[in-house]
Amino acid sequence: MTAYNKKNLYNKYAQEQSSFAFRSQCIDESTYKKILETHVDNLYTPNFFIRIGLALLTLVAIASLFLLIALFTHVSGEDGFIGLCVFFAIMCYGSLELMVHVKNYYNAGIDNLLMALIVLFFIISLSISEFPNQYEVISFTIMIVSLFLAIRFTDAFMSILAYVNCIGVIFLIYTKFGTFTKATAPFVIMIVSLLFYFLMKKIYDNKKMLFYKFSIHSVMILTLISLYAAGNYFVVRELSEQMFGLELKPGGDIAFGWLFWLFTATTPVAYIFYGIRKKDLMLLRTGVILIVTSAATVKYYYEILPIEDVMIICGMLAITISYALVRYLSTPKYGFTFENTDGANKILVNAETIIITQVFGNKSKPVKDHLQFGGGTSEGGGASGDF
Numbered sequence: 001m002t003a004y005n006k007k008n009l010y011n012k013y014a015q016e017q018s019s020f021a022f023r024s025q026c027i028d029e030s031t032y033k034k035i036l037e038t039h040v041d042n043l044y045t046p047n048f049f050i051r052i053g054l055a056l057l058t059l060v061a062i063a064s065l066f067l068l069i070a071l072f073t074h075v076s077g078e079d080g081f082i083g084l085c086v087f088f089a090i091m092c093y094g095s096l097e098l099m100v101h102v103k104n105y106y107n108a109g110i111d112n113l114l115m116a117l118i119v120l121f122f123i124i125s126l127s128i129s130e131f132p133n134q135y136e137v138i139s140f141t142i143m144i145v146s147l148f149l150a151i152r153f154t155d156a157f158m159s160i161l162a163y164v165n166c167i168g169v170i171f172l173i174y175t176k177f178g179t180f181t182k183a184t185a186p187f188v189i190m191i192v193s194l195l196f197y198f199l200m201k202k203i204y205d206n207k208k209m210l211f212y213k214f215s216i217h218s219v220m221i222l223t224l225i226s227l228y229a230a231g232n233y234f235v236v237r238e239l240s241e242q243m244f245g246l247e248l249k250p251g252g253d254i255a256f257g258w259l260f261w262l263f264t265a266t267t268p269v270a271y272i273f274y275g276i277r278k279k280d281l282m283l284l285r286t287g288v289i290l291i292v293t294s295a296a297t298v299k300y301y302y303e304i305l306p307i308e309d310v311m312i313i314c315g316m317l318a319i320t321i322s323y324a325l326v327r328y329l330s331t332p333k334y335g336f337t338f339e340n341t342d343g344a345n346k347i348l349v350n351a352e353t354i355i356i357t358q359v360f361g362n363k364s365k366p367v368k369d370h371l372q373f374g375g376g377t378s379e380g381g382g383a384s385g386d387f
Contacts, residue, residue, distance in 0.1 A: 002211065003100045003152050004043070009211045011039040012106070043106035051109030058110045062092070062117060082125045089121035100153065115149050115158055139168040150215060159215040163222055167192065175244075182244050183255050189230035197223040217282070224271065224286045231263035234297045264294050 002009070015036060022032040046054070066088055069075075075084050096114040105111045122145055126138045143165035150158035170192055175182050200220045203209050209216060229235050237254050240246040246254065254260070271287030274280070298304070305313075 001151050002154055003097060004106065008041040008043050011041040012043055013210060014039040042104045044104050044108050045106050046108055054109035055113040058113045078129045082128055085121045085125035089118050092117045092121065111153065115153065115155060118149065119145055119161065136169060136172045139165045139172060143169060154211050154215065156215040156218045159219050160222055163219050167226055186230045186236050190227055193223045193227035193230060221282060221286060228267045228290050231260055231267060232297060233260040233264045234300060236260050264297055268294055
C-alpha cells in the first residue's frame with residue numbers, strides 16, 4: 001500500500017538503527033560503515049532548513065497557480081470555487097505521487113506540504129456551503145483522507161490528524177442523541193482513547209508495521225493526552241458552556257464535577273507510576289507534563305497563591321528533584337539510570353537481526369589455528385609434496 005519502495009524504507013530504517021548503535025557504542029566503526037555500505041537507499045531527505053525552504057517555495061508556487069487559474073477562468077460562486085479546490089486537491093495528490101516515484105522524496109518538505117494542502121483544499125471545499133451535519137461530514141472526510149495519506153506515505157502528522165478527526169466524529173455524533181449523551185460524552189471519549197492506546201501498543205511490535213513505528217508512537221502519545229483531556233475539569237466545563245450552552249449559577253458546578261476533579265488530579269500520577277512500573281519513558285514524560293496542566297487547572301479556579309509565587313515554588317521543586325534524581329541515578333538502580341540508553345535499547349530490541357545477519361552473514365568465518373604447518377617437504381615411502 002505504501003508508495004515507497006519497501007527495500008528503500010528498510011535500508012533507511014537499518015541506517016537509522018545502526019547510527020543509534022554506533023553512537024551508543026554497541027558496534028564499532030568498521031561494522032557501522034559496513035552496514036551503511038550494504039544498506040543504501042535512494043530516498044531524498046534533506047536537512048531541516050532545506051525542507052523549510054522547499055516547502056515555502058512549493059507553497060508560493062501552488063498559491064500563485066491557484067490565483068492565476070482563478071483569474072483566467074473567472075471563477076465565481078460557491079460551485080465554481082468548490083470545483084477549483086477539488087481540482088487542486090487532485091492535482092496536489094498527483095504531484096505528490098510523481099515526486100515520490102520519480103524523485104524519491106521522503107520527508108523532503110515538498111511532499112509534507114502537498115499532503116497538508118490536499119487536506120486543506122478538502123476542508124475549504126466542504127466548508128464553503130452549508131448542509132446538514134456539516135461538521136460531522138468534514139471530520140469524517142478528513143479522517144479518511146488523512147488515514148489514506150498516512151498509510152500511503154508513512155506520515156506521522158497525517159496519522160495524528162486522522163486520530164483527532166476520528167475522536168471528533170465520535171464526539172459530534174454521540175452528543176446529538178440528547179442531554180444524557182452530552183453529559184456522558186467525556187466518558188465515551190476516555191474509553192475510546194484507552195482502546196486506541198492498547199490497540200496501537202499491540203500493533204507497534206508487529207513486524208508488518210516496521211515502517212509505521214514513528215506514526216504509531218505519535219498516535220499513542222496523543223491517546224494519552226486525549227484520555228486526560230476528556231476527564232480534565234477545565235476542558236469539560238468550558239466545552240459544556242461553549243458548545244452545549246450550559247449556564248451555571250454562581251457557586252454552581254457541572255455534573256460529576258467531583259469525579260472530573262479527581263480524574264484531573266490522579267491521571268498524571270497514574271501515568272508516572274505506570275511508567276515507572278513498566279519502565280516506559282513515554283508515560284513518564286507525558287505524566288510529568290500533565291502534572292503542570294493539572295496544577296494550572298486548579299490555579300484557574302482556586303486562588304491559592306499568586307502566580308509568581310507558584311512559579312518560583314514549582315521551579316525550585318523541579319530543580320531540587322532533578323538534582324536529587326541525577327545524583328541518585330548516576331549509578332543504575334532498579335533498572336533506571338541517568339545515562340541516555342535510548343539508542344542502545346532500540347538497537348538491542350529492533351536491530352539485532354540487521355547487525356547479525358546482514359553484516360556478518362549466515363556463514364561463519366574459519367577460525368585460524370595458532371599452530372600452523374608449512375614449508376617442509378618429504379620424500380620416500382611413496383609420499384611426496386608439501387605439508
